[in-house]
Amino acid sequence: MHPFRYVAAGSIDEAVAVLREHGARARPLAGGTDILAQLRAGRFELDALVDVKGVPEASALRLGRDGLDIGAAVPCYRIYEDPDVSAAYPGIVDAASLIGGIQIQSRATIGGNLCNAAPSADSIGPLIVHAAAVTLAGPAGTRTVPVDSFCTAPGRTVLGEDELAVSIHVPRPPARFGAAYERFIPRNEMDIAVVGVACAVVLDRSGERIESARIALASVGPTPIVAAKAAASLVGGPPSADAFRAAGEVAADEASPIDDMRGTIGHRRDLVRVLTRRTLERAVQRASGGTASGNTGRGTR
């Protein structure tokens, strides 16, 4: 591995200064679970890694009135072990609790998962359906980008060479909101999503009509796909099995999967249908006040 400098940044400015100095040859380091493996595999080389775990804004997990702020360097376990966060942000907790295994969850971050921008990333879909936005910091100050327009291609994002993700803001969900994320993997743990589906729904007061819905798909396109038509098909209708099935069909059309070593186009479309249905069922249950979030190692995974 090409030797690099390790810089522990204590502030956003310090981190940005190192990124400016090295340009594309420096990257931020959060959990390191992707970038260290990629460096060792020779995917690219760097002259500096900037550890942002000491940057206060990046390491804070704050649940406030206006929503949840997840510092970009907050490891997964802090999210799913927080009972208040678990109750309010079930879709995100689903993802945080199934990335890697326990060891990986001690280190891996949602911010890193987002910036790594793998089409299969487990957390991006849930962030999208939770309407999250990411705050980026660079030499010119900060800017905020909705997560659904953050990824541009496999491994590519809108992030500039001298920018870093500082934190992710997830708005406080409205009443009667439910979200869920499920993925399909051949094993039961330690695997990459063949397909992942995140759904969020808001029910009306009666609980018998879907007021709004969002659906995002993982591993079926170069970036996470927002299945807008599938979501729109649900709005105004009842949260019924038929509606979920129909939404699954539409979502399968919105997916643009490829054949690769992890799955075929046909199998992936099948899985989009199935997981959309199942995820909607869980999201609606949660909107109605049922079922806890998180990965217990049971279920579709």
Added chain:
Amino acid sequence: MTQAPLPKAHVRCQLNGQPVEFLADQHMSLLEVLREVLDLTGTKEGCNDGNCGACTVSMDGRIVDSCLVLAPEVDGRTIETIEGMAPPGGLHPLQRSFLEEAALQCGICTPGFLISAKALLEREPDADEHRIRHWLAGNLCRCTGYDKIVRAVLRAETAMAPKAAAGRTRRKKSA
């Protein structure tokens, strides 16, 4: 190799209960430091990319793959490795139960499993079979098929249960 070599990182941490100070290349992993710099070869390398768990150590009380931690990151941290697991002259109850249940064959994955299982039992002394399997999924074993490993962890739970509970129904963990 035209540029001057980078200075080494100077790191201080707690390792197996003792203060330790070392110099390491900035790009080195904690795993490399343990094995190459500190001569603690009980922590094993199986894949070097976080997918086998053979290099599992405890960092500030949480298990991590030491191949995915950079040496300078452990400055000020508390690390526990397999070498620090047993009391002097003895064995940790998990180490004993692994021997009694024949839970190792080749033994290369064993240190990682022991560190992971210890962390589980410290949090959830009553973990059931499913929970044990879920927790240990980040540790690969190719010899045993996991059967005897899971039994060994269950056996250690019994051995580690508070003496007061012996002979009575064991305390159920509150939800």
Added chain:
Amino acid sequence: MTSKTGSKKSESKKTGAERKFRVVGTRPIRHDGWDKVLGRAVFGADIKLPGLVHGAVLRSPYAHARIVKIDLSKAEAAPGVLAVMTGADMPIAASKVLDLGEEVTNAVFASDRVMARTKAVYKGHPVAAVAAVDHNVALEALRLIEVSYEVLPHVVTIEQAMAPGAPLVHDDLVGSDIGERVEHTNVADHIRYEVGDPEAAFAEAATIVELECRVSRAHQGYIEPQNATALWHQDGKLTVWTSTQGSFSQRNSLSSVLMMPASSIKVVPMEIGGGFGGKIGIYLEPLAAILSRKCGHPVKLVMERRDVFDATGPGPGGIIRVKMGVDAHGVITAATADIRYGAGAYPGASINPAAVCVFACYRVPNARIDAYDVVINLSKTAAYRAPGSPQASFATETVVDEICRRIGMDPAEFRLLNATRGGDRRTDGPTFPRIGNVETVEAIRGSAHYRAKLGRASSPTKKRGRGMASGYWQGIGNKSTVTINVNNDGVVSLIEGSADIGGTRTSIAMQAAEILGIAAEDVHPAVVDTDSIGYTDLTAGSRTTYATGAAAIQAAEQVVEEMKKRAALVWETDEANVRFADGVFTNGAAKNQHLTFKELCGKLDTTGGHVSTTGVVNIRGSGGGSFATHLVDVEVDTDTGKVEILRYTAAQDAGKAVHPAYVEGQMEGGAVQGIGWALNEEYVVGDDGVMQNATFLDYRMPTSLDVPMIDTIIVEVPNERHPFGVRGIGETCIVPPMPAISNALRDALGVRLTELPMKPGRIMAALQAQAGP
């Protein structure tokens, strides 16, 4: 996943006359256990030596490419670099067959495989290596080596390699087609076994089933990567520290490849982190040796995981067609098999054992077996647990299941009707001695699992099924040496040359303890280097507990004989009066004269000095081999194609289980490896000839969450060739899982999966094909 837990005792089925055992059959703590749970055991990569330096290997990025030029100048000039080598530094090996026990190769191929000279024939083929002051300096120096390649067309499938006009992996390979010499071919060997007249028998069969099965190549998946440390001494001798299944076979290979006398090489076997057949051949050892010769330091090389997948030997993939006919009563009348294995870049894909095993479970009066060893541009395959048997048996056992369905016969009844027994001829020729084939089927038929209902699926989209399959591995005997040194305190030291991969120090020590009438703990086993013990074949072929155990028994019996002489001296009686039983020497000619083994040890110095004996065996064959029958319940999600293993029972003949916990451990581990091969493990090779899933993330071996407890039934039909009846049991257990799961899926879904792995996408495609357009 609901399995019974708590302390485990496997069921045990005993057959035949029993010797009373005191130590054999108990479950002592293994002798090397403390070091292994404390992190003290020294595995290959753990070694430290004065002056140790580190190396790295540059590997071909292409599956097939001519090496036009290698420029080492920049690497050689880099600070910290101590030595650089290429194929030009390798001696030209003389053609010589290397029979490594479970693996047979030619020294020329072994040499070319470890370092390419003129062309790379697989992705990951070493083309240069560097020794440097530390590992990262060596890795960085690799990037300074400039290699120009002329990329050649490659063949990575059996079909590609056998197609007319296919690119040749080796221009000069001379193949054999049933003894006929063939030039310009990728088919290194075609062998045939024939008995009776299968065509005539098929013509009269009541029912015939034929299936073509495809099996992916699969990696052993040991967690410890290959490693080697070598010191080329100034006096021309060589010491190699390595994780190997056989230090002596390693020494033989090195002798042939480095062109130096075996006696000048000392191989020190380190603790070994799994092998399953994959750590028999040489990989890094010759490179470490040559680098050491060039730089004067001991050099350590450790493979990266990617290289382990790319460049070591997994088990071969294959295409296997089996046809079987039965008469109106369900009795097998004929069977044929066409077995084609992809050997990788050099010949030697275990086709002969495949032919031995393919019909070994059944009486087949009329049979023909054709087997082809096909070279392709992937790394050379190696032994993998019962090498050759699982792939071929997958076809046989799925065909048997289809026949049972076709004729409406219970699969256990069919097996009992057709099972081979002692005295039957194995299809490839030999006659079986006493074997436990029938008994494993009976054990499964009598198990709680077999009688239990399958139960209702956990959701409407899920379906359940049950499957059974049998399997065989013949095992080997061969050479072993054990020395026993008797200490004055009653403890004996047992010196052996067998690498201990899964508790064999203990299973061998227990056999000595049994003879000596002492506790297992009073035998201190040590695995030593090739200069310190007599020749011992490798830990493979299910031979170690069997053959090295027999050597230990022989050495222990010699100790008893010598000790009887000492007791006679103590009692001033005739040696013939001294009896030995249950660890106590008694004087048959006098009352109340007895000495325990330990007491007599205390008198050795006054009766002629220490006692040291050596047992030397060279056993022909395994004594019949080991049979197994497995039963599995699965639940399939028909929405996704995902399979859950609900319940698993494995029955296997161990002859006599020396340490039952480690016998169970082999059965459990083999079953789970088989489950992995059945459901997910495969080499995904791209059009470029490169394996795409060369990580533990994407080469999906089972995790603890993917499998249930594995119930085991140890069947004990004594092996006539071992004093205690012991059979080798390490390998057969990987044979039945794949067909058992295919049979269970057939039961659950009504479709037959004939291609491994039976991954979710493949199951969904089969279901959709069944449903029709």
